[in-house]
Amino acid sequence: MTVAVEVALTIPDNEARTALTTLRRLGVDLGALERADLWLFEVDAGRETELLETVRSIETIFNPNKHALRVRDTAPGPGEAWLDEPGGPGRLAGPPFVVAGRPLPGVARVDRYVAWRLRDRHGSPAAGKVVDRALETLLLNPAFQRAIR
Amino acid sequence: MSAVAAARVGILVFPGTNSEDETKRACEAVGLQTELVHWRTPVEDVRRYDALVLPGGFAYEDRVRGGAIAAHDPLVGVVREAAAAGKPVLGICNGAQVLLEAGLVPGLDAASGPQAGFARNAPGGRFVSRRVQLKLVAPPQRCVFTAHLKPGSLMPAWASHGEGRLAASQHVLERIVAGDHVVFTYADERGDATEAAVPNGSALAAAGLTNVAGNVLAVMPHPERDAWTFMHRDGAERAGARGDRAAMLAPSGGIALFAGLAAALS
Numbered sequence: 001m002t003v004a005v006e007v008a009l010t011i012p013d014n015e016a017r018t019a020l021t022t023l024r025r026l027g028v029d030l031g032a033l034e035r036a037d038l039w040l041f042e043v044d045a046g047r048e049t050e051l052l053e054t055v056r057s058i059e060t061i062f063n064p065n066k067h068a069l070r071v072r073d074t075a076p077g078p079g080e081a082w083l084d085e086p087g088g089p090g091r092l093a094g095p096p097f098v099v100a101g102r103p104l105p106g107v108a109r110v111d112r113y114v115a116w117r118l119r120d121r122h123g124s125p126a127a128g129k130v131v132d133r134a135l136e137t138l139l140l141n142p143a144f145q146r147a148i149r
Numbered sequence: 150m151s152a153v154a155a156a157r158v159g160i161l162v163f164p165g166t167n168s169e170d171e172t173k174r175a176c177e178a179v180g181l182q183t184e185l186v187h188w189r190t191p192v193e194d195v196r197r198y199d200a201l202v203l204p205g206g207f208a209y210e211d212r213v214r215g216g217a218i219a220a221h222d223p224l225v226g227v228v229r230e231a232a233a234a235g236k237p238v239l240g241i242c243n244g245a246q247v248l249l250e251a252g253l254v255p256g257l258d259a260a261s262g263p264q265a266g267f268a269r270n271a272p273g274g275r276f277v278s279r280r281v282q283l284k285l286v287a288p289p290q291r292c293v294f295t296a297h298l299k300p301g302s303l304m305p306a307w308a309s310h311g312e313g314r315l316a317a318s319q320h321v322l323e324r325i326v327a328g329d330h331v332v333f334t335y336a337d338e339r340g341d342a343t344e345a346a347v348p349n350g351s352a353l354a355a356a357g358l359t360n361v362a363g364n365v366l367a368v369m370p371h372p373e374r375d376a377w378t379f380m381h382r383d384g385a386e387r388a389g390a391r392g393d394r395a396a397m398l399a400p401s402g403g404i405a406l407f408a409g410l411a412a413a414l415s
Binding site for chain 1: 212263321
């Protein structure tokens with residue numbers, strides 16, 4: 001089964017703030033912009049809890065002083081775009097998958113993304129055409145990145 | 150006053166830029182009147198420069214991607230104008246990333262967005278810091294910065310980046326090749342294009358690319374960090390200067406790129 005783990009900053013996210021400011025200056029009408037690291041684990045049934053406990057204990061993924069971790073849907077929601085680099089070097093080697101010297105139990109596949117969540121001025125998910133415009137304008141370099149919507 | 154001495158070069162400094170001083174010294178060493186241009190400088194003042202240089206560093210902390218935020222800075226609007234007007238524009242390392250993110254290089258079909266990018270190094274995605282050789286592979290006249298060099302010239306520089314791998318679609322790469330946009334490739338000390346000479350997995354072994362007109366150059370390694378004889382780690386120039394302070398402090402090696410800028414402005 002697939003487990004999606006989202007790790008987001010609880011302290012101010014300067015990168016998201018800069019992106020929001022830039023997009024607004026370029027005419028993309030947004031109320032808010034959030035960013036998170038996203039891990040999709042293909043894990044053996046029955047080992048999800050063990051995996052989550054392991055992930056929570058790896059500080060290079062999750063630092064409780066500044067991050068919030070949640071299990072979430074395994075597909076992008078409204079107003080979201082997930083970015084990765086299909087031909088890039090970011091893919092973890094495995095199985096077995098090891099992060100910071102810690103094996104990830106029962107994991108057969110790992111996919112990593114940066115998740116951008118765009119909201120309109122009322123706090124609702126941004127319309128699809130606004131997400132498209134934000135990707136085209138700034139968030140995505142299609143030469144080496146891919147956006148999943 | 151000579152034409153070179155009268156020419157003014159502006160070195161753009163964004164928050165996070167960190168190589169402006171050595172880049173300024175390299176420009177001054179070839180006789181160019183050079184000034185640092187703060188990112189809040191009014192754009193009308195920036196328009197007065199005869200050439201613009203975007204140095205290395207981490208503009209806007211590489212937020213979103215290396216060069217992505219700076220590519221939308223109002224100063225880069227002036228860079229676009231300068232490029233369109235035929236003025237020389239040089240981007241080094243992070244400055245090269247800015248030029249690709251802005252679509253100024255390779256600049257096919259007058260693009261306004263990126264057609265290529267400098268992605269994370271491969272394999273491994275790790276930062277590299279090592280001396281490299283840049284080999285001039287395009288006809289020298291293809292780019293204003295290399296018109297004074299001999300075909301196949303080698304130039305030392307320092308690769309110092311985590312995102313320097315040229316990446317683009319196969320279609321764009323084919324057009325880059327067909328248009329002689331690759332000015333410099335990585336090579337070994339003998340000038341051979343070995344796999345080991347490429348520090349980052351760059352497509353086409355590319356280290357430097359130019360635009361359609363040849364007046365904009367994006368070069369990933371730092372020539373200004375190997376531009377004085379004392380900087381050379383090895384080679385005949387440094388060996389020959391041993392014991393001679395003036396010779397050791399003389400410009401050489403990577404200074405050739407800045408000499409190209411001076412030649413273009415003369």
